[in-house]
Amino acid sequence: MKQTVRGRILIKNGNSNFHGDEILYISVRDTLRHDVDCIELGNQNIRLRKGQQFPVDYECTYDPSKAHMKFEQIKSIPGGITMSARIERNEQLLFINDTSIPLSTNVDIELVKVD
Numbered sequence: 001m002k003q004t005v006r007g008r009i010l011i012k013n014g015n016s017n018f019h020g021d022e023i024l025y026i027s028v029r030d031t032l033r034h035d036v037d038c039i040e041l042g043n044q045n046i047r048l049r050k051g052q053q054f055p056v057d058y059e060c061t062y063d064p065s066k067a068h069m070k071f072e073q074i075k076s077i078p079g080g081i082t083m084s085a086r087i088e089r090n091e092q093l094l095f096i097n098d099t100s101i102p103l104s105t106n107v108d109i110e111l112v113k114v115d
Contacts, residue, residue: 003063018052021090028083
């Protein structure tokens with residue numbers, strides 16, 4: 001049975017001047033498998049508009065049954081199920097979250113500019 005996480009995407013230290021060809025990627029991930037790529041449980045992609053203002057509201061649906069072990073068990077382990085967000089333009093990374101963000105019902109994610 002799918003579940004949903006909602007929240008807002010914020011830009012640290014203000015806003016940015018978006019051109020309208022950027023994409024905001026949000027995902028819920030099983031990140032407990034230390035030396036193996038994470039398992040994506042769900043995602044949402046949002047095309048940003050020219051002059052987009054932040055915060056941006058999101059709603060991301062995910063499937064707990066995709067986790068590599070029982071979801072409630074892995075969720076109780078710090079770093080087991082996390083959220084990730086980034087903004088790209090033409091596959092170039094512009095913004096990303098720089099902290100581990102645990103999954104909850106409502107999660108605000110702050111992004112930092114990539115230098």
